[in-house]
Amino acid sequence: MTAFVDFQRVSLAYNAAQERAGEYAVEDISLSIGKGEFVAIVGPSGCGKSTFMKLTTGLKSPTRGTVTVGGNKVTGPLKIVGMAFQAPNLLPWRTTLDNVLLPLEIVEPYRSSFRARRAEYTERARALLATVGLDGYEHKFPWELSGGMQQRASLCRALIHEPEMLMLDEPFGALDAFTREELWCVLRDLWSARRFNVVLVTHDLREAVFLADTVYVMSKRPGRIMSRREIELPRPRELETTYTDDFNTLVLELRTQIGH
Numbered sequence: 001m002t003a004f005v006d007f008q009r010v011s012l013a014y015n016a017a018q019e020r021a022g023e024y025a026v027e028d029i030s031l032s033i034g035k036g037e038f039v040a041i042v043g044p045s046g047c048g049k050s051t052f053m054k055l056t057t058g059l060k061s062p063t064r065g066t067v068t069v070g071g072n073k074v075t076g077p078l079k080i081v082g083m084a085f086q087a088p089n090l091l092p093w094r095t096t097l098d099n100v101l102l103p104l105e106i107v108e109p110y111r112s113s114f115r116a117r118r119a120e121y122t123e124r125a126r127a128l129l130a131t132v133g134l135d136g137y138e139h140k141f142p143w144e145l146s147g148g149m150q151q152r153a154s155l156c157r158a159l160i161h162e163p164e165m166l167m168l169d170e171p172f173g174a175l176d177a178f179t180r181e182e183l184w185c186v187l188r189d190l191w192s193a194r195r196f197n198v199v200l201v202t203h204d205l206r207e208a209v210f211l212a213d214t215v216y217v218m219s220k221r222p223g224r225i226m227s228r229r230e231i232e233l234p235r236p237r238e239l240e241t242t243y244t245d246d247f248n249t250l251v252l253e254l255r256t257q258i259g260h
């Protein structure tokens with residue numbers, strides 16, 4: 001397997017004082033993620049999951065070690081990434097459609113051609129919104145949408161520039177259990193159709209096992225990778241899968257590794 005994301009002995013201290021004191025947010029992380037792989041990162045609060053994301057996307061440079069993405073050493077923020085977070089963070093004065101179009105207005109190479117190609121980009125945004133079940137909501141404002149709908153729109157915004165990698169930090173954490181499961185299926189279908197890489201940070205072990213090819217468990221500070229678990233449940237996975245013994249055995253195994 002050729003690695004798409006490769007961490008070689010990566011440690012990060014947030015500042016010089018922490019480095020001198022040997023206080024690392026993440027320590028000695030080595031891992032390889034294949035092209036198109038769906039990875040979930042789980043672990044206790046503060047273990048360095050968000051730090052891992054920042055290192056992967058180039059928002060932070062390692063204190064030690066190297067991060068490589070697509071064969072290139074990461075030295076600054078990557079453009080091939082889309083991101084979504086626990087809060088949908090849609091701009092309240094923009095419609096759903098205009099929120100989804102936002103990255104194309106900001107990020108090159110789309111930005112310079114945005115005016116000329118607006119009709120084409122709008123069509124792309126509409127098509128994407130339709131795949132997540134938001135057709136008919138293009139001209140609604142965020143406050144006219146439910147939390148689950150806002151998060152669907154946020155996923156579309158993260159994917160509109162067709163990124164090679166989707167970074168998700170607790171994207172469904174604020175949703176009720178039923179809506180969350182619906183959104184798992186939305187994400188599963190988007191990923192199955194496009195096969196971008198996903199790094200999903202989550203506290204929800206069922207979510208990790210349902211969606212991911214591989215689950216990494218991180219330890220408490222300093223964050224280290226404690227284990228790597230391949231999820232060999234057959235695909236396509238339906239919600240019924242989550243009631244099977246195989247599924248629950250995997251969830252329990254991960255729970256035991258995380259401890260208290």
Ligand SMILES: Nc1ncnc2c1ncn2[C@@H]1O[C@H](COP(=O)(O)OP(=O)(O)OP(=O)(O)O)[C@@H](O)[C@H]1O
Pocket residue numbers: 014015025044045046047048049050051052221
């Ligand atoms: N900008 C910063 N400056 C200094 N320390 C930081 C900074 N950001 C995070 N840390 C520290 O690094 C460690 C890892 O933080 P991080 O946010 O990556 O954890 P996390 O696993 O994402 O947490 P949670 O699950 O609570 O979101 C924590 O001890 C945190 O206090």
